[in-house]
Amino acid sequence: MDSDPFSGSSASRLKSPDQLGPSFRKKAVLKTRTKLLGIFILMFLGLFYSTMIIVNQTRASTKSIESQSQIMANQAVLSNAISCFGAVKFWFAVLDNGLRQTPVKLPDQSAEHGVKCNLNRFGDYLKSLEAFSHRGTDIENNYNQMRDLPRVAMKDYISGNAAKGKQTMDKAYDKISAIDQDLAEIAYNINQDSSQLSAHAFSESERFRKFPFLFLIFGIAGILMINAVIFFNIFKPMENIISTMVDASQNPHHTENYIIKHDGGADEVGEVILALNSLLLQVHEGFRRAEDAEQQSTAAARQLDAIFNSVADGLITVNTEGEIVAFNKSACSIFGYDRQVIRSKKIGDFLQPNTAIQYMQDLQDFINGGVSNSVDAGPQEITGVRSDGSEFPIELSVTSVQREDGHPVFVNVIRDIAYRKDLERQLVQAQKMEALGSLSSGIAHEINTPTQYVRDNLKFLNDAFQAYDGFYKDIIDVKAGLPAPAQESIDKITVNQDIGFFHDEAPQALEQSLEGVGRIIEIVGAIRGFSYPATEDVVYIDLNEALKNTVIVSRNQWKPFTEIHMEFDKSLPPVPCIPGKLTQVILNLIVNATHAIEEKTGDTPDPDNNAITISTSATQKKVTIRVADTGSGIAKENMSKIFNPFFTTKEVGKGTGQGLSISYDIVVKKHGGSLSVESEPGKGTTFTIELPMEVANAKPMQKPRKSTV
């Protein structure tokens, strides 16, 4: 099943705009606008450029026309000036000619007047000429110098000073030629300007011809680009979106298949796509969750059923009458009923009669709204009854469930606690052993200290008594040689002090006391030796010693019924085992053997003719311990069951049926050994323990890693 939709791969492929963060958002908004804005700016610049060209062109044309007209005006001025000056020259030549004739043929006044008039007219043009040529100034200077010369010369001629007049006339000539030259130069210059202007005007008009093309190109390009942007960035994606949306709307359960592909959603349309994609996913998620929920509820129901039937605890639901409404497999197996049979039972059939009555009473109390002892009151330990009538401990919890119809049902959780009870008993036993262990070393010390001096003193007393006894014997020996009265008094003292009795009894008393002290020492030692630490470490032990200690500490159990013979292999190597556990097994076997002997001899114990024989032997690979008894033996039909937990043939209170199963567990599982039994009813039983010399959980022998020797 797909789990959290937001951790799935789809979400990571497509992010909603919000998830993309503010910077992306800003970028996205700007993109198409920016494109359009860019195009507009480009268009504007293009058109502006074209316009500027037009304006410049126009301005240049105007300038050119102005220059042209100026030139034309200048030309007009010049030509006027030239024609005037021509008239000046004509009249001057006329004048000069007249004056230079000999005799002077004085011309009429008109020549001089003609010169004078035309010079004046010429002078009028001079300012205009100055305006457009620096030559104008030269002309004016020359003009000013020569203006009066003809009149002066004429006066000279008239006055008869022809030479001076001639000189003055030559001077005037020079000036006229200078002016003529300047005028020619001006004319040349104007012509030059005019031709230049014409050439420039021509080139300007050439450029002016390109203008419409530029304008057209910029305009068309701008419009095309705008269209392209609008088409690719808006119309095309919109079309895609619309068709996808139409498709998606026809298949709303799988909108996740209509995720719109996009190059990253960096513009306004991209945002729209992201938003739509997110929407599509959410729609899909919504549908998927709804489907999952539906599937889950079906699966949950099945699973619940499976759980109901797989719990180790028995579950039985009953109505207010105690009739079974529902039950699980464990309930059947715990009570040993068939599924078909159990339906017809009432809860009371599974309980001890008294408990059943109490149970129904509790239900009634609950229904009546009173306080109930068991309903909703947590687990209680009671006794259950199996289909075969056998009783066993169970833990029962009753919980009420209010149904919609107002009638409650009661859920009974039943746990078979026989095994737990037994473990508890074992634990208590183990704790006892451990307490014995820790106590025993303390007690041992307390006993050992007085034992030291009790034995020392007994030995000393023994020596002392022997000395006294020797002394007494010496006296008896000496007595024979003494006179009769002395002998009599010695005899009298001997009788009065009961010396004879002391002589007979004291050595025995001392010997027995020493033997008793020896037993105390042995028992204390055995208790200390028997109480191994409660660990499960495998260590090597002197097995014979451990067995002997076990026999000594269990003496109280077997002594009234039997002897124990220990036939130990004296060359037994150290045996790897968990000592505390192994001695527990031996103790178990001794107790079992004693019970078997007790069973056989009944009310007339016969310790002299019964025996438990414990023997040890070893090979390279294994150690064998045998515990043989002369007891009642095991019936053939029980042979296969004796290692089962809880199996016991002993009367209640004598055995839990756990001893052999625990022993089996210790020998087989904890030591990797074997525990077997041979038995002949009426004759006795022999248990054989075989332990491997290599223990499974000890590390294998390894060669030393390095060696210097």
Place this chain on the structure above:
Amino acid sequence: MKPSVLFVDDNENILQGLRRNLRSVHREWDMRFATNGAEALKLMDETPVDVVVSDIRMPVKDGVALLTEARQRHGQSIRLVLSGQCDEKDIAPLLEVSHQYLAKPMDTEVIIATIKSILEAQCHLQDAGLKKFITGLASLPSLPSLYADITTELRGARPSAQMVEQFLLRDISLVAKIFQILNSSYFGVNGDINTVSFIWEALGIERMKALMLGGHIALQPDKTLENDPFIAELWNMSLMTARIARLIAKAEDLPKKAYDKVWVAGLLHAIGAVALYEYQREKSGTVDSAGLLDAARPADSYVDAGMFLAVLWGLPHDIRHVIRWHAAPEKADDGGDKNVLAIVHVARAFALAREDSAKAEEDYLHIDFLEQMGVSEKLARWKTVADTI
């Protein structure tokens, strides 16, 4: 001069009981009694004693404190413990300051025999300095590499008893110390124990770890030992003797217990040489190894030193027997296991002959003794077995 023995116990009844039962030696020993450690030390300061026998749990000054101070102030005194029980925490220091632990109730005859045998072994030594040195020894040096192997294994997450045992069994000093512990009642086990495996019943790997790493049964060895040719030769020869002896025991089909016994006896037979070596090193800083392994040296041979150490540390009787008589087995007269003696005697001869090509086995063998033991005809077979190494 009569040897002096000081008994210390806070229980007057114990002291009186002892006094009464020590009657048989009251002419031989100068006996003193004290009821606590402080009193005992005062007595010792006045007149030094040869042997101290102390209880552990005592008011004023307990046995551990007493023996610790006695070791410092009266290094020549033999220190024994006679106690019913002591705290687990006291055991580790006791291993350093006491030579043997006698568990109450202890038969007075055994106490007398123990003290007598130690005093007797001490008498064999002439050099008073050597006597004091051996009495002051808490442990002998181990071979640095073996020591490192053991401590590395013990420091591991799950130390293996078998691995530790494998390394341990190769070190003369550690084996001696372990057998001292095993054969005294430090950990409640007492008996003539020749089998190293029992150490795990008595100690357990955790305790072993604490004792070993705490330096209570072995001191950090001097690194120079590793390269000392004499030490190398001694370890080689001892280990070879042990290996040959075990092979012979196997070939003779002896019980498995005997394998350990001959191994340990073989390994420890020249332990006195280790003590002599250390003594010389301490005394003069250098060691003259010539004659150090000569059993026939007139005064204070390694045999005498080894015997004193073995008796002082209470090593098992059969091991002591081998230590004392391995070079002169025909003189053995104190009831030890002569089969073990014969095997180690032969194994040693084989080992020595291997070391020194100039010598033959016969140079070290006492044929008369072997004939007397009825094993002389087995020699050829034993040689074959030894040559498999």
